Each structure stands twice: as structure tokens, then as C-alpha cells.
Amino acid sequence: MQLFHKIKEISDLFEAGSNEQARHLLREILSNYVALHDETERQHLRIETLEKILEPEKNLFYAQGFFWLTSDAKKVHGPFCPKCMNTEGDLILLEKDAHGFLCPYCNCRYPALREAVGAPTGSVQTQRQAHIINFNQ
Ligand SMILES: [Zn+2]
Numbered sequence: 001m002q003l004f005h006k007i008k009e010i011s012d013l014f015e016a017g018s019n020e021q022a023r024h025l026l027r028e029i030l031s032n033y034v035a036l037h038d039e040t041e042r043q044h045l046r047i048e049t050l051e052k053i054l055e056p057e058k059n060l061f062y063a064q065g066f067f068w069l070t071s072d073a074k075k076v077h078g079p080f081c082p083k084c085m086n087t088e089g090d091l092i093l094l095e096k097d098a099h100g101f102l103c104p105y106c107n108c109r110y111p112a113l114r115e116a117v118g119a120p121t122g123s124v125q126t127q128r129q130a131h132i133i134n135f136n137q
Pocket of ligand 1: 083105
């Protein structure tokens with residue numbers, strides 16, 4: 001919305017004949033756009049790197065109505081938004097508040113986990129791991 005107002009301001013400046021002021025504002029917008037583009041590219045690279053480390057295709061699981069990610073058998077990260085995962089394939093970490101969880105991307109609200117249940121433990125992942133039998137003994 002702020003960009004829309006700036007573009008309107010530039011248009012008004014050109015119409016009023018204040019070309020130098022309009023050009024100055026246009027250069028400012030272009031500079032901000034380049035900085036934003038660079039930051040977006042950096043964030044994409046960061047996400048790619050983290051995905052390679054976490055291997056979500058192997059370590060993602062669904063429990064108690066949410067998606068969870070485990071980086072090893074003991075550490076579980078989450079919960080992640082089920083709507084964003086099911087519609088866009090995006091892992092969006094839910095934010096906890098007084099009422100439960102809120103997705104900062106799609107703004108979906110979810111009830112808190114029942115105290116008795118809590119977050120899943122690494123045992124969920126442990127159950128999914130293959131047991132290696134050593135035949136060389
Ligand atoms: Zn979401």
C-alpha cells in the first residue's frame with residue numbers, strides 16, 4: 001500500500017511539472033526495490049540450505065493435527081501450520097499465544113495442545129526408523 005501511495009505521489013509530481021522531485025522519488029523506490037530483491041534472494045538461499053540440512057521429505061511427520069519436524073530422534077520442532085503445508089507445501093512455524101497457536105502467514109488459529117498430550121517426542125520418529133540387523137556377527 002505504501003508503494004501505491006509513492007507511485008501516486010510520483011504521478012502527481014510529474015503532472016505538477018516537478019520532474020526533478022519525481023525522479024528523486026522514483027530513484028528512491030528503485031533503490032528500495034533492489035535492496036528488497038537482494039534480501040528475498042538471500043532468504044530463498046537460506047531456506048534452501050536449511051531444507052537440505054533438515055531433509056523435510058524424510059523427517060516430517062503428522063501428529064495431533066499438526067506437522068512436526070525432527071532433526072534427530074530426540075529433538076522435535078513444531079508445530080507447523082497444517083493448512084499452509086497442505087495447500088502450498090510450506091513449513092510455517094506456528095506462534096504460540098494465550099489461546100493456542102497462530103499461523104503468521106495464513107492467520108489460521110488452532111487450539112492449544114492438550115496438556116496431557118503435549119508436543120510429540122522423538123519416540124514418534126524412533127518408531128519410523130528402520131532397525132538395522134548386523135549379519136556379520
Ligand atoms: Zn498457515
